[in-house]
Amino acid sequence: MPTSRTSQDDPERKPPEVPPLVEGEPIEIEFTEAIAESIDDDAIEVTEFLEDDSVVMERVEVVGQIEAISTSAKPTPPVPAPPVPPPPPKQLVLIGAGHAHLQLLTWWRRRPIPGVELTLVTAFDRAAYSSMLPSTLAGMYQPDQMLIDLPKLCARCGVKLIVDRANRLDPVTRVIEFAHQPALSFDVAAINIGSVPAAEPLWQAHRILISVKPLTSFLERFSVRFRELVEQWRMAPGPELLQIVVVGAGASGVELALCLEQHKHELELPADVRIVDGSVALLAGYSPRTVRRVSKLLSLRGIDLHLGSPVIDCDDEGPSSLVLETGERIRADLVIWAAGASPPMALRGFELPKSERGFLKARRTLQTTANVPVFISGDTADIEGALVPKAGVYAVRQAPVLWKNLRRHFAGKRLHDYKPQRRFLSLLSCGDGTAILDYMGFTSHSGWAWMLKNWIDRKWMKRFRVK
Template sequence: MTYGTDSVNERFRSQRIVLWGVGHTNAHVLRMWGLQRFSDTELVCVSNFPKATYSGMLPGVLAGQYPASAIEIDLVGLCQQNGAQLIVEEVTGVNLAERSLQFRERPPLPFDALSVGIGSVPTTSGVLFAPQAQVLQLKPMQTLSTRLQQTLSAVAANRPASPLRIAIVGGGAAGVEVALCLRRYVKKTFETFAEVCLVHAGEEVLPGVTTGLRQRVQRELDRSGILVHTGRRVVSVEVEYLHCDDGYTIEADVVLWAAGAVGPSILSQLGLPTEERGFLQTDSTLSVCGHPGVFAVGDSGTIQNTTMAKAGVYAVREGPVLWNNLFCHLTGTSMRRYVPQHSFMKLLNFGDGRAAGEWRGFSFEGKWVWWLKNWIDTAFMKKFRVADT
């Protein structure tokens, strides 16, 4: 499906920028396009859904703090408002020689500059899933609320008057926040309790955070009755059971998969350089190594010789650099380097009007932390609100 006033392949233009995936970084370019577009150039966005979602507020949706619509960015409206076109189709590859994006259902789309920003997916490497097991992947996030509702409804109908047993696999920030917020979702939606456990392969949940923040979160997990299994790697998932590498078995009706981020499989099929997790390898200008004019941003790109976590904070900060470097590529001027910040403020939603966080080595928690998180998140979303016409 194409949204926009002109047919993308016929319209005259001298140059075309294609944004593949409209996440944190590419969305900045789309927003800037509405303020200051480049002359004789068109902008085309390619997405797998007509809406994008903001992950930072997803746990808040589960906790009932926001409606599902609060985390959605209306790409059809935003593209229209900002003078860009939107193609919602499945991409099957990139023809690097012809510099075009290929689709399952439509003709190839030539580009002069391409920015790949299709995010990441939780790893399932080495895990066997029984076909009937109720496993929910966090991605695509656009459909998570519906999938969660349907799956939990089906399970709740089979277990009347029994608590729902939910296992969350992955003890990073996403898994921990989802675990803390999900109990409220179950109580509110199904008027029943959920027995939630968190399974993490590493020795401690929340790798990369300070001990202070980890202790605060662990206290909250204990207080909420969430059983945490650390040092246990899930190797197979069957109906009602998860099997771990140490022989331990966990009972669960539903499994939410939030394990570490890897590159979506298509990234390894493009003929572009990738690193061991399947993300595109870039230099510090966000250009894919050896492929000028092809950029990889946000989670989809990994800058050579850096060890940044895959986090929205970095993806957002890359936005202005990408905007600048797209212009530089098209005009043949020299590009800016993206220098990742050493640390950033981390805020984790407890789901009950409180949050915990850390900044420059200091950890904190309370209602004011939730207030701060809510303020930052809602301010971010306001930038992408489509104006009423």
């Protein structure tokens, strides 16, 4: 059996010399070749050369130099490309702080649309809750209890706020122009600026005519004129009573008249309150039982009704008066205009299809009938194939559909249809701690009806309060 040779068999044998390494020249590794020649095929013993420390060091230096050169010979890895920046966020703009849009703000806070920025455009930095306005006139609420602080609400919900009047919307260039601020581009817009009482040119032209819209500034405008009347009467009281007229015999007009009548008693102001409307019907759309109950209450409270002849003019000369279509004149020292619902003049600058009445035409999906990404809700919309009354309760019910369809539009999904409710609960404040309830033919005039209304209204406002 062959045996391995060791260094003792050949005392003259020396370790091979390691040639110096020169950068750029090929390397000849004689050390490895020497080992291969000095061993048998059946056994490899390299340890015989490692007994000398100098040999070990020389071998380590060779290996180190080889590794260094081989490493330097590797190609430099490519520099990774800088990350691609995300695309700019799409712009969703809400024009108006109506009932539907206010709800969208709170839902946005909980679940914003990815890759989208939300902006609210409104002419006022406060939004008024219409349901609480009559009771506020009667002193049952403080004015700030019916107002929503939009800067605080938008800051909490992560929404940009622009306080300015939108004068023009171009659906082709997708640009909104304002009265004072620079124009704003949008990807998707939604409009919810409500309606105004009928005969806007008339009530805009006469100082004694105070429109209930815009709601946010109504209390201030009313208070200025009301204080003037009170001061005039106290300085020179006359035999005649002051005449306060509410134009409009719908739910809003009835509530305002009842609450004003209560307010005059608290001020001990000698004044008469009456309701004037061109319609022959009181509370059109309400059940006959409710209409009879309201008529009886108005009579008991001394509120006269003058129906069937619309107001066509106002005479400011001498004792001011309203001029009716029949030619009759009704003396009026203060007039609150709450008749009907007409499109705001601002809609004239919105280049979108309009109905015969001047409101913006919308499909059942609440999208404009034009092929552009603009949605319409509340009183601003006339929906094709649906007769939706101009009432806040319908705007509240449209909000969930609007929210879903905005999300589905950005996701490229099919939009859902809005289906108007066939009936709704109505609660009319009487200003004295009672209310009139109307629902599906059932009616009640009671304190518990007021408690229910108060609970509903406070619960609604609580959603938008920011401490």
